[in-house]
Amino acid sequence: MKNHIERLFPTQIYRAEIPGAAALNLELEDASMALSQRDAKGRRWCEKHGYAGYTSYASINDLARRSKPFARLEKIIHAHAGQFAKSLQWELRGGKPLCDSLWVNVLPQGGSHTSHIHTNAVLSGTYYVTAPQGASPIVFEDPRHGLMMAAPPRKTSVYESRSPKAGTLMLWESWLRHEVPMNRAKEDRISISFNCVIG
Numbered sequence: 704m705k706n707h708i709e710r711l712f713p714t715q716i717y718r719a720e721i722p723g724a725a726a727l728n729l730e731l732e733d734a735s736m737a738l739s740q741r742d743a744k745g746r747r748w749c750e751k752h753g754y755a756g757y758t759s760y761a762s763i764n765d766l767a768r769r770s771k772p773f774a775r776l777e778k779i780i781h782a783h784a785g786q787f788a789k790s791l792q793w794e795l796r797g798g799k800p801l802c803d804s805l806w807v808n809v810l811p812q813g814g815s816h817t818s819h820i821h822t823n824a825v826l827s828g829t830y831y832v833t834a835p836q837g838a839s840p841i842v843f844e845d846p847r848h849g850l851m852m853a854a855p856p857r858k859t860s861v862y863e864s865r866s867p868k869a870g871t872l873m874l875w876e877s878w879l880r881h882e883v884p885m886n887r888a889k890e891d892r893i894s895i896s897f898n899c900v901i902g
């Protein structure tokens with residue numbers, strides 16, 4: 704019998720380049736920047752928690768109801784989250800992944816977002832509105848990392864870095880640890896992150 708190696712339990716990352724993103728991104732950029740000016744509660748939260756730039760994460764939970772471009776994005780996310788759920792072989796018993804939160808991140812030069820997971824969710828992801836030259840990638844961590852104990856170091860990294868473009872949508876399972884290293888672009892890196900639950 705010929706030897707062979709099977710690859711079991713791969714970690715899936717979903718990526719799509721959204722058609723017609725340029726027009727949508729102009730609207731999302733305007734709406735995001737307007738929000739960053741208007742949302743005093745969000746700005747206070749960022750200051751208190753040392754978040755460089757602006758996020759609506761802790762201050763606004765109904766963006767898709769407030770503004771048309773966010774509603775359009777939410778619809779796009781739902782379509783792709785449904786596709787991803789099929790690839791993940793989820794038995795949903797009539798349910799589907801639906802956004803229960805969606806927030807803006809305006810990350811200036813020098814800003815970063817340390818390693819984290821998204822609790823109380825099944826799918827998480829980010830849509831990239833702007834990704835200027837030098838913008839931070841997103842870095843995913845091998846979910847087996849905490850189990851490696853006495854394993855020798857690998858020639859491959861336990862971190863995988865991906866550089867999205869403006870108009871890229873990425874999805875992953877919410878337990879997958881990830882981070883955004885320092886943004887080296889002179890311009891803001893604007894993204895919209897979200898969590899989905901089964902609804």
Ligand SMILES: [Fe+2]
Nearest residue numbers: 819821881896
């Ligand atoms: Fe995240």
